[in-house]
């Protein structure tokens with residue numbers, strides 16, 4: 126097993142699938158000649174040529190809509206958004222067209238498109254470039270949303286997404302692109318909709334996704350070392366479908382839950398998870414469910430404040446102690 | 451009463467009704483007698499289907515929006531009659547005529563309007579969302595202009611697969627002001643995609659005349675020049691002209707893989723949808739002028755009578771049969787069952803409908 130970065134893992138997934146299926150096409154702004162705004166697609170143009178790796182104009186509604194149309198005829202486009210924040214100019218295509226076509230046609234049409242790119246705050250770029258739309262998009266039946274936190278999951282989930290016959294939106298994180306981890310060379314996928322227990326514990330369940338998983342794992346170490354608490358960390362990996370069983374199983378074991386996400390709190394992913402726990406594991410709870418999310422404001426530019434706006438290790442530790450009190 | 455709109459295609463009105471200047475165009479001259487009769491029959495079927503819909507709507511059996519195609523028949527008929535195996539099409543919500551033209555049955559079309567499980571989309575799409583991918587018909591789209599990138603993508607797929615084909619991407623005159631349409635124009639030209647954008651210019655977007663909505667250099671199609679695309683304008687009351695000029699665009703798509711914008715002047719006789727009382731934005735006289743002088747179905751009938759392809763008796767038979775077919779479809783739509791409560795959550799995800807060894811996702815995907 127090789128140790129590679131999250132960025133390299135994503136690239137490996139695309140390379141594998143480009144080799145496996147001639148209908149896979151990579152498309153987006155700067156993905157080809159420029160080698161990718163974040164170098165995720167570096168080298169792919171050289172390896173696969175301009176028919177498979179396609180630079181687009183700055184025209185998100187146009188090229189994503191084009192990808193959706195092409196996918197209806199069997200092409201498997203993997204579209205890169207420079208930021209998921211830019212999906213908002215293509216919202217009609219992403220939601221109305223990709224999300225509804227199968228339903229409105231009574232199941233006659235499939236839309237096997239993947240849209241991927243970073244969806245994260247914490248990079249000091251202000252409100253317009255820091256959106257995390259996983260909850261917004263996952264609230265639309267017809268759409269799948271995944272948020273890998275590690276290189277292993279990034280490769281496995283992206284490969285699963287490309288093979289999937291429904292629209293799958295992969296939300297990455299620029300802050301994780303350089304994170305390294307063990308990733309098998311051989312073919313594997315991470316099935317969409319299966320959460321992963323990233324740390325086993327007995328006293329408290331933390332449910333998180335995306336970079337909040339990494340934050341939560343660090344918090345769990347401190348809670349263990351300084352407070353003698355054994356924390357289990359459940360990484361959702363997939364927002365829709367949602368692995369309800371893994372969440373519930375953990376909560377039934379620890380009887381306490383803290384939900385951590387980098388979204389703003391209102392109607393965040395964890396609002397749904399909190400509802401799930403109270404409706405299906407109410408009697409198992411020894412304390413109310415708590416949440417840690419970003420402070421409810423547009424993303425602030427000032428780096429010192431942005432770091433405080435988002436869930437930090439300190440905030441997770443403090444909130445965990447409240448659940449345990 | 452608002453100022454009456456300038457007629458959309460004043461020159462076309464000057465042509466006396468009579469033999470079409472395009473009858474001798476090769477695509478028309480080469481048509482067999484049977485093919486001409488079949489084309490007329492299809493136009494008549496669209497007309498009678500739509501008129502039958504009005505009655506069902508008035509009986510309260512059709513919900514939501516109902517946008518009729520009456521008056522515009524020659525556009526769908528002329529363009530779609532030219533399509534081959536690798537030619538696709540997609541349109542907006544005024545989509546019944548296109549559906550019947552590709553060969554969808556009146557039953558499935560009518561039953562979709564009444565929300566029945568026997569409808570083309572099993573009652574899940576409605577009037578604005580007809581689909582028949584087996585006939586290369588990709589909808590039926592409710593968001594003005596939203597289908598333009600999709601049509602461009604279908605053309606992209608055809609080209610990617612190395613096929614000689616195209617995608618006719620229909621829209622209204624109001625849609626040309628949507629950003630998605632401009633983005634689609636740019637991509638189509640930039641990447642040499644075999645897409646034909648067909649602007650069905652009926653003069654109005656809902657109650658807004660073209661004059662009140664659109665800045666343009668003389669006609670809407672000419673905007674294509676800004677994207678270095680070929681374009682043409684067509685009298686949409688003459689199905690022969692529609693065929694002749696669309697054939698050139700198809701040739702450009704098939705042989706050069708290049709896009710075209712076609713603006714087809716046409717007219718709708720009824721309100722924008724059945725919800726439009728049609729009282730505020732145009733004069734009754736204007737509608738009457740078109741009905742009397744430019745009716746595409748009547749003009750083609752006259753044309754075929756003149757060519758001695760059609761006799762008054764045959765025409766009567768065709769129209770009677772179309773009416774009877776629409777009546778039967780209305781009964782079918784009435785008597786068909788509704789979808790069930792369980793059907794609401796089907797056809798959302800391929801994976802959910804095809805659970806088996808090949809599916810890769812797990813977990814809860816439909817929530818309580």
Ligand SMILES: Cc1ncc(C[n+]2csc(CCOP(=O)(O)OP(=O)(O)O)c2C)c(N)n1
Pocket residue numbers: 544592593594621622623624625626650652654655656722
């Ligand atoms: C994005 C969007 N805005 C507004 C509407 C409401 N609407 C539906 S049709 C229509 C008029 C469109 O006119 P045109 O493009 O000329 O087509 P026509 O109805 O004449 O065929 C409007 C405003 C819509 N469906 N989608």
Ligand SMILES: [Mg+2]
Pocket residue numbers: 622623624650651652653654655656
């Ligand atoms: Mg119009």
